[in-house]
Amino acid sequence: xxxxxxxxxxxxxxxxxxxxxxxLIHCFGNDMIIPRQVYNExxxxxxxxxxxxxxxxxxxxxxxxxxxxxxxxxxYLDLTDYTRSSTLPLIGKGEAAAIVxxxxxxxxxxxxxxRDVKYYVELYGLKHIATHDxxxxxxxxxxxxxxxxxxxxxxxxxxxxxxxxxxx
Numbered sequence: 001x002x003x004x005x006x007x008x009x010x011x012x013x014x015x016x017x018x019x020x021x022x023x024l025i026h027c028f029g030n031d032m033i034i035p036r037q038v039y040n041e042x043x044x045x046x047x048x049x050x051x052x053x054x055x056x057x058x059x060x061x062x063x064x065x066x067x068x069x070x071x072x073x074x075x076y077l078d079l080t081d082y083t084r085s086s087t088l089p090l091i092g093k094g095e096a097a098a099i100v101x102x103x104x105x106x107x108x109x110x111x112x113x114x115r116d117v118k119y120y121v122e123l124y125g126l127k128h129i130a131t132h133d134x135x136x137x138x139x140x141x142x143x144x145x146x147x148x149x150x151x152x153x154x155x156x157x158x159x160x161x162x163x164x165x166x167x168x
Contacts, residue, residue, distance in 0.1 A: 003127065004031045005033070005110050006098045006101045007110040008112075008113070009095075010094075010112045011110040012038065014156045017048070018155045018156055018159070023135070024060075025055075026141070026143055027137050032060060034061065035097030036063055036065045037096075038097065066097060072100045072103075072104050079091055080092070091120075099120045103126060107127075109126050110134075111130060114128070
């Protein structure tokens with residue numbers, strides 16, 4: 001069985017900005033989830049929200065909420081709220097929600113911001129992928145060429161996605 005992929009905002013946005021969300025569908029089918037926090041962040045850009053809504057309506061993507069009062073919600077607050085007496089490093093809401101849901105569901109965290117998530121990936125033993133892993137898979141699967149991957153990558157960088165290199 002395929003593990004479910006939990007996206008943070010930057011990783012899924014890399015594909016939305018470049019109109020290549022079909023690459024995600026190729027790789028993961030219907031096994032993709034974004035936390036409500038990620039949906040809310042994406043919703044600040046209406047055309048990206050529309051792309052997410054299409055993926056949801058087509059059954060390729062689900063939006064998941066953290067239940068108030070749940071163990072997951074408490075951990076989420078520990079990761080995001082500086083007023084709590086936490087010793088954990090604070091991170092963004094979308095990243096935190098994706099980490100918490102990945103941990104809860106034994107899923108895969110899809111995040112480009114390795115610097116912020118590395119601590120939690122190691123702490124919770126999470127499987128982690130990033131945009132470069134996804135692009136590498138579609139190239140290996142013969143869906144796109146290396147030249148096409150490089151064009152997409154450069155477009156992602158131009159949209160200020162957090163990618164480790166300037167070209168694929």
